[in-house]
Amino acid sequence: MSTLFSPVTLRGLTARNRLWVAPMCQYSATDGVPQEWHHTHLAQFASGGAGVVMAEATAVSPAARISPEDTGLWTDAQRDAWAPIAAAIRARGALAGVQLAHAGRKASTWSPFSGRRGSVGIDEGGWPTLAPSAMAFDGFAEPVALDIAGIDATVRDFAAAARRAVDAGFQVIEIHAAHGYLLHQFLSPLSNQREDEYGGPLENRARLLLRIVDAVRDAAPDVVLFVRFSASDWAPGGWSIEETTTVAGWASEHGADLFDISSGGLVAHQSIVPGPGYQVGFASAVRQGAGVPVSAVGLITGAVQAERLIAEGQADAVMAGREWLRDPHFALRAASELGVEIDYWPKQYLRARPA
Ligand SMILES: Cc1cc2nc3c(=O)[nH]c(=O)nc-3n(C[C@H](O)[C@H](O)[C@H](O)COP(=O)(O)O)c2cc1C
Numbered sequence: 001m002s003t004l005f006s007p008v009t010l011r012g013l014t015a016r017n018r019l020w021v022a023p024m025c026q027y028s029a030t031d032g033v034p035q036e037w038h039h040t041h042l043a044q045f046a047s048g049g050a051g052v053v054m055a056e057a058t059a060v061s062p063a064a065r066i067s068p069e070d071t072g073l074w075t076d077a078q079r080d081a082w083a084p085i086a087a088a089i090r091a092r093g094a095l096a097g098v099q100l101a102h103a104g105r106k107a108s109t110w111s112p113f114s115g116r117r118g119s120v121g122i123d124e125g126g127w128p129t130l131a132p133s134a135m136a137f138d139g140f141a142e143p144v145a146l147d148i149a150g151i152d153a154t155v156r157d158f159a160a161a162a163r164r165a166v167d168a169g170f171q172v173i174e175i176h177a178a179h180g181y182l183l184h185q186f187l188s189p190l191s192n193q194r195e196d197e198y199g200g201p202l203e204n205r206a207r208l209l210l211r212i213v214d215a216v217r218d219a220a221p222d223v224v225l226f227v228r229f230s231a232s233d234w235a236p237g238g239w240s241i242e243e244t245t246t247v248a249g250w251a252s253e254h255g256a257d258l259f260d261i262s263s264g265g266l267v268a269h270q271s272i273v274p275g276p277g278y279q280v281g282f283a284s285a286v287r288q289g290a291g292v293p294v295s296a297v298g299l300i301t302g303a304v305q306a307e308r309l310i311a312e313g314q315a316d317a318v319m320a321g322r323e324w325l326r327d328p329h330f331a332l333r334a335a336s337e338l339g340v341e342i343d344y345w346p347k348q349y350l351r352a353r354p355a
Helices: 038-049 076-091 146-168 184-185 207-219 241-253 280-290 303-310 322-326 329-337 347-352
Strands: 006-008 014-015 020-023 052-059 094-099 172-177 223-232 258-262 294-297 315-318
Touching: 020 322, 020 329, 038 052, 038 076, 038 172, 052 076, 052 172, 076 094, 076 146, 094 223, 146 172, 146 207, 172 184, 172 207, 184 207, 184 223, 207 223, 207 241, 207 294, 223 241, 241 258, 241 280, 258 280, 303 315, 315 322, 322 329
Parallel strands: 020 052, 020 315, 052 094, 094 172, 172 223, 223 258, 258 294, 294 315
Antiparallel strands: 006 014
């Protein structure tokens, strides 16, 4: 019996397996509106057998975008463009998810394939960036420190985006608190030097995230709610696996259902040596330490590797990114490699199923 291909139920909703698609920015939206590219890109993974397809970091406000080409959910037009995409994912048997994000001090940057690097100038379509403290990410424009009214507005933006996500037909929402974006900037002492109730001790640095978990839960009571953390800044004095575990426990009490454990992205001087499954130990530590469901992500590229880490109880699910880009039918192939019978090969593709 495969554990990777066993279903998993969270808040009453069942994913058909535990091999999921990680959120991946496409930098291909217009005014935050997803395009035909997004539709084809995301639907193909559902045809390919994914249990959950998580749409990319989607901005909760214009200032929240990493780049001008990010998708958004701050307008009804964006919601209406997402609806057929979520429907296509669901029609192919996967759960439709979207990651809600605010880039904070890493907003207003050139997309990777624009040929430019760093911050987009205000005169070139960029915008002033926001952060817990007026401390720039290496080489980027200096952000403005959010005041309390700005923090309150950010909470409202996440709640409104969550409502639109549900109205668009998404069944899973992931709050992006990783990779050096706004919520991670609040969590880490390296980027949060506030002296009010949002800075200093851990409960203060976690306050914004927990307020957002509450607000999203209120706005979308039935949605399955994930939180993505970076479990380590990989830098001295930074955010740690111990703090991640504590805050995951708190967020679970506030209504989050699963924790997607990544790492890094906060500071340019991080020291990471990536290798196969290099973040799985973090996921496992959060799972054990906080007693919460987790997904593992990061260089998980093979069926046997994924099967083993679920079977060993290191994680409840696997999120993969680049392997799905190499093979949008990763789950169909993985099931074949593991000799697992699944009943969701698209009938149109049955002639390709290995005998
Ligand atoms: C093209 C691309 C875009 C990405 N965009 C996002 C994103 O929108 N949100 C996020 O949390 N991580 C993003 N990531 C990170 C992935 O979700 C994943 O954590 C990372 O690629 C490691 O997994 P992998 O080794 O299976 O690719 C992106 C990665 C890639 C390759």
